Amino acid sequence: MPDTATDACFENQPAMLNVEQAIAGLLRNANAVGKTECISLMTAAGRILAQDLKSPIDVPGFDNSAMDGYAINTNDIGRASTEGLQITQRIPAGSTGETLQPGSCARIFTGAPIPEGANAVAIQEICRVENNRIFFAQTLCNAENIRPRGNDITTGSTILHDGTLLQAAHLGLAASVGIAEVDVYRKLTVATFSTGDELVEPGKPLAPGQIYNSNRYQLQALLESQGCKVIDLGTVADTFAATRDTLLQGAGQADLVMTTGGVSVGEEDHVKAALESVGELTMWRVKMKPGKPLVFGRIGKTPFIGLPGNPVSVFVTFLLFARPYLQTLQGRQVTEPQSYEVRAGFDYRAKQRREYVRVRLSNDTGDAITAETFSRQGSDVMSSVAWSDGLVEILEGESVEVGDTVRFLPFSEWAR
Numbered sequence: 001m002p003d004t005a006t007d008a009c010f011e012n013q014p015a016m017l018n019v020e021q022a023i024a025g026l027l028r029n030a031n032a033v034g035k036t037e038c039i040s041l042m043t044a045a046g047r048i049l050a051q052d053l054k055s056p057i058d059v060p061g062f063d064n065s066a067m068d069g070y071a072i073n074t075n076d077i078g079r080a081s082t083e084g085l086q087i088t089q090r091i092p093a094g095s096t097g098e099t100l101q102p103g104s105c106a107r108i109f110t111g112a113p114i115p116e117g118a119n120a121v122a123i124q125e126i127c128r129v130e131n132n133r134i135f136f137a138q139t140l141c142n143a144e145n146i147r148p149r150g151n152d153i154t155t156g157s158t159i160l161h162d163g164t165l166l167q168a169a170h171l172g173l174a175a176s177v178g179i180a181e182v183d184v185y186r187k188l189t190v191a192t193f194s195t196g197d198e199l200v201e202p203g204k205p206l207a208p209g210q211i212y213n214s215n216r217y218q219l220q221a222l223l224e225s226q227g228c229k230v231i232d233l234g235t236v237a238d239t240f241a242a243t244r245d246t247l248l249q250g251a252g253q254a255d256l257v258m259t260t261g262g263v264s265v266g267e268e269d270h271v272k273a274a275l276e277s278v279g280e281l282t283m284w285r286v287k288m289k290p291g292k293p294l295v296f297g298r299i300g301k302t303p304f305i306g307l308p309g310n311p312v313s314v315f316v317t318f319l320l321f322a323r324p325y326l327q328t329l330q331g332r333q334v335t336e337p338q339s340y341e342v343r344a345g346f347d348y349r350a351k352q353r354r355e356y357v358r359v360r361l362s363n364d365t366g367d368a369i370t371a372e373t374f375s376r377q378g379s380d381v382m383s384s385v386a387w388s389d390g391l392v393e394i395l396e397g398e399s400v401e402v403g404d405t406v407r408f409l410p411f412s413e414w415a416r
């Protein structure tokens with residue numbers, strides 16, 4: 001159903017929630033699924049850590065050279081510029097040296113342990129080598145070019161917390177203390193289906209009145225971007241019985257059921273009634289654009305989120321509502337999407353609903369970063385999302401003029 005038609009039905013109804021109320025309502029009812037499994041660190045990217053990780057070692061485990069050069073004792077600096085220091089040993093990374101005798105030095109390479117008796121590394125660029133002796137004229141401080149033991153991590157310190165989404169840096173950190181396996185939360189399984197008799201799968205011909213099912217593809221990708229495993233139940237006919245049966249089927253095999261479409265007030269919208277027949281409906285209208293019809297509830301004990309049908313509304317309501325809800329079920333810390341203040345390159349007037357306008361950023365003038373809107377902002381215009389870098393949030397009733405400061409929510413920050 002187009003926004004203009006639903007505006008008339010919904011705008012003044014008392015049960016309409018604002019965005020914050022809707023998010024709070026969703027999260028109030030959310031509990032972490034909590035099941036865990038132990039997996040290899042190698043396969044842990046994108047998973048959610050289910051334990052605090054403590055380091056069993058110091059990192060680095062020994063004082064080591066930050067540069068290629070010569071390990072010396074700063075007491076010998078005077079000698080280095082006159083008679084020179086004899087090179088008595090060679091310490092590449094992976095080996096250990098002998099105690100350094102006064103007046104001598106050790107050829108040393110980045111990452112190699114500093115030998116006993118040395119307290120600085122003269123980088124090779126400042127040294128002249130002649131007859132197996134080094135000469136340099138600069139002074140060096142105690143510990144110069146040395147990375148001390150425990151500089152990065154000390155034994156027993158917590159390096160990562162329960163609920164962390166494991167990304168490249170976290171995996172590198174865990175590996176650096178020797179951890180090979182981690183406890184993570186089991187992947188959340190989400191059963192999805194699309195509603196709509198008009199829908200046809202890409203790759204097939206369209207009959208008159210039909211459209212391609214685009215939500216199925218974007219929803220699957222959105223869920224996977226949040227680390228979920230999708231059970232795709234396909235497209236369901238616009239009947240009460242088919243909708244109810246598929247809700248039950250999804251609830252029987254997933255942690256959460258999510259659908260698109262069929263949540264408005266039209267005669268062809270069956271999700272709300274079907275949900276009420278097999279479970280409970282918690283709320284269904286949010287004062288925002290795009291979006292608005294949004295169903296939340298339970299099928300037995302299994303939570304349910306019914307997103308709107310219009311593809312742009314699916315994208316925006318997923319990011320605003322489904323994302324924090326999924327994070328909670330996954331045991332993750334719920335992260336507010338990052339936002340930045342940018343300059344509006346457009347005029348806009350929001351009516352009674354909060355609006356999320358698709359924009360692209362530019363820095364053509366060289367001073368402020370400016371947000372430009374996509375020319376068509378309809379909730380069916382998926383080109384607007386594909387074109388954009390993110391959303392500008394315009395509060396209820398607010399007017400924006402060119403040059404105003406507005407809140408920009410980058411898409412890149414949400415997929416974490």
Ligand code: AMP
Pocket residue numbers: 001002194195196198199211212213214215216260261262263264266269308309310311
């Ligand atoms: P509904 O909420 O079911 O009335 O759908 C609202 C609008 O979104 C209608 O124009 C539908 O044709 C469209 N729509 C619903 N589901 C999909 C889908 N899976 N892919 C593309 N468009 C859809």
Ligand code: MG
Pocket residue numbers: 195196197238261262268269309
């Ligand atoms: Mg429909």
